[in-house]
Amino acid sequence: MASEFSHALVAVALGRTYAEGALSRRFWGLAIFCSIFPDVDVFGYALGIDYGHFWGHRGFTHSLSFALLLSLIVVRCGFPEFVKSSRGWWGLLAYFFLVTASHGFLDAMTDGGLGVAFFAPFDESRYFLPWRPVKVSPIGLPEFLTASGVEVLVSEFQWIWLPVGLLFGLARMYQRLRSR
């Protein structure tokens, strides 16, 4: 995985770009939830599930199908005031889908572990992106609080935080120019 901080950062940057003005705590809470929820599969280790298994780490919960499923549930339960298939409903669905799917894409840019089962349950092959500059983050807090944890944060700062910050700045500038 990439660290949970980086997953959450992408959710916040996408959210700020997605809608101007104040957004509810519920929105932000669910956005961060969706960005890190795919790593629920690490509990599979404790249950003896193999990394390469359908339910293993970076398996089904990191797939695009799961992102769609989770976003449908989140919009349905978290925003019942939005009428199904209305413009706002589709907008929320697209946002929560992107946030959840972004998790797998960040993981697929890391230099370790197995790839991401993007197309599960239809194809359980594991994929990486052709470009993998991000140092893989160790699983578990004790492992994270070591020299390699610092190395991970430096690499994520360079390859995730800076580019996301830059893209976010550009998007905001574009929005401001357009609204003039």
Ligand SMILES: [Zn+2]
């Ligand atoms: Zn992950």
